[in-house]
Amino acid sequence: RILARRADVRDLGAVRAALDEGVAELGGRLDIVCANAGIISQPVATWEIDLDQWRELIDVTLTGVFVTIKAAVPHMIAAGNGGSITLTSSGAALISGGGFADYKAAKSGVLSLTRTLACELAEHFIRVNAICPTAVDTPMIQNETLYRSFRPDLPNPGREDVKAGFQTMNLLPIPWVDVADVSNAIVWLASDAARYITGVTLPVDAGNQHK
Ligand SMILES: NC(=O)c1ccc[n+]([C@@H]2O[C@H](COP(=O)([O-])OP(=O)(O)OC[C@H]3O[C@@H](n4cnc5c(N)ncnc54)[C@H](O)[C@@H]3O)[C@@H](O)[C@H]2O)c1
Known part of the structure; x- marks a missing residue:
């Protein structure tokens, strides 16, 4: 219960x-x-x-x-x-x-x-x-503000655009857990x-x- x-x-x-x-x-x-x-x-x-x-x-x-x-x-x-x-x-x-x-x-x-x-x-x-935890796949990181801070070079960055950036933070080759x-x-x-x-x-x- x-x-x-x-x-x-x-x-x-x-x-x-x-x-x-x-x-x-x-x-x-x-x-x-x-x-x-x-x-x-x-x-x-x-x-x-x-x-x-x-x-x-x-x-x-x-x-x-x-x-x-x-x-x-x-x-x-x-x-x-x-x-x-x-x-x-x-x-x-x-x-x-x-x-x-x-x-x-x-x-x-x-x-x-x-x-x-x-x-x-x-x-x-x-x-x-x-x-x-390292980055976790939740709204805390999956949001427009964070996408923009990772990819200021793009007009409308999204989830796929930030994967490589997140991955550089981890030893294992994954962007987030x-x-x-x-x-x-x-x-x-x-x-x-x-x-x-x-x-x-x-x-x-x-x-x-x-x-
Ligand atoms: N997502 C990540 O990358 C990550 C990494 C390391 C640690 N954390 C930590 O994990 C925990 C959970 O985060 P998440 O990723 O699920 O984030 P999230 O933004 O998806 O969820 C945060 C949760 O906290 C609750 N919350 C916020 N303010 C509150 C308040 N004043 N009273 C009661 N509840 C409140 C929200 O309702 C929500 O359920 C947090 O402590 C966060 O700092 C997250």
Whole structure:
């Protein structure tokens, strides 16, 4: 069964209400948490990032993860049977290069949260890990703005026009990974097959960090 609710990750009250309802409805415990919501920015120089946009990105992409943790962890500790938390960071937090400073700062913050929580929650057998995907085939990268930043030479660039550019970022000869490649990693981290894995940063990145 599934209980789906829409909530803004910046809104602790709304996230808490959704979680509390789910826990009450589905047996009184919480075992697995994935904090995945995030937004991306524009590839502009750091000092040209608009302050309000900086604040919004950090609010959704970093503080939203903290809010999820704040709402979820008490349920997990109360249930007393351990669990798995996976936070979505990004390959962008592992590589150097100009641009996207706000996004990289948020995703680096997610890695710090992961390690801190892994230490704090180990005694409860709650494992906390981060995944760092390279480009994933979702609307976050498949959009006109990003197409235009990759191919400013074309009047109307599309998906096919940016494949080669994306591919140069990865070691394996692919432009991006599929959503299932990321969710498979999260399912594995949540499973008993990963029962002694905590505090790790798991790249799902086609070798992107070594390029
Ligand atoms: N697509 C990529 O190339 C890529 C690479 C590395 C990491 N990531 C990360 O993966 C995660 C998922 O991204 P995606 O690729 O599916 O992007 P997406 O833009 O397709 O989806 C983002 C999701 O976040 C939700 N969201 C945005 N703001 C929210 C808010 N304030 N409250 C609640 N939900 C909100 C959206 O509704 C949407 O479901 C993000 O954290 C992203 O940073 C994506």
